[in-house]
Amino acid sequence: MSAIGATVAMTTPASALSWTCKTSSKTIDDAGYSGPWPDNWDFKVKVCAARSGGYVYGKATLSWDAPPSYSGNTSTFDAAQLRLVLVRPDSAANVKTATYNIEYKLEHSNSAGNGSWTTPTIKAKSSKRVYADTTLRLDWNNDGKAYRNYEFAGTRSV
Secondary structure, eight states, X not given: OOOTTOOOOOOOOGGGSOOEEEEEEEEXXXXXXXXXXXXXXXXXXXXXXXEETTEEEEEEEEEEEOXXXXXXXXXXXXXXXXXXXXXXXXXXXXXXXXXXXXXXXXXXXXXXXXXEEEOOOEEEEOXXXXXXXEXXXXXXXXXXXXXXXXXXXXXXXO
C-alpha cells in the first residue's frame, strides 16, 4: 500500500497543548446555615486555556476545603454547578459553554471535608482570541434562594 497522495489528519491531544492558567480562590459562607459551628468553604479554581491551530481549549480544576462536619452531609446543597466558558474578549461572546453538576462531589468530600475535581477539556473552533472563565453556582439548602453565582478569575487570552 502506498502513502503517496494520502492525507493524514492529525489532531493535537489536549495533554500536549501549551496551557495558560490562572488560579484564584474565595472563602464562601454556607448561606443556609447560621448556627454556632464553622460553615465557611474555601474554594480554589485553576482555569486554563490553550490554542492549537484554529481550535481553542479550556479546562478547570476545582478544589475545596470545608469543615469536616460537611463530609457526607447530603443536605448542604439543593444543587451545585461549575460553569466553564470560552469567551471572546473583543465581543464578550461565549464561544463554548459547559456546565457540570458537582453537588454529589461537594457533598461527598473526604473525611476532612476536602476534595478536588477537574472538568473534561472543552474544545471549540475559533480564529479569534479567547480566554477561559469559570463560575461556581451554588444553591444552598435552606437559604430561601436559588443559585448564587461566584465568579473566579479568568485566564489571559490565547
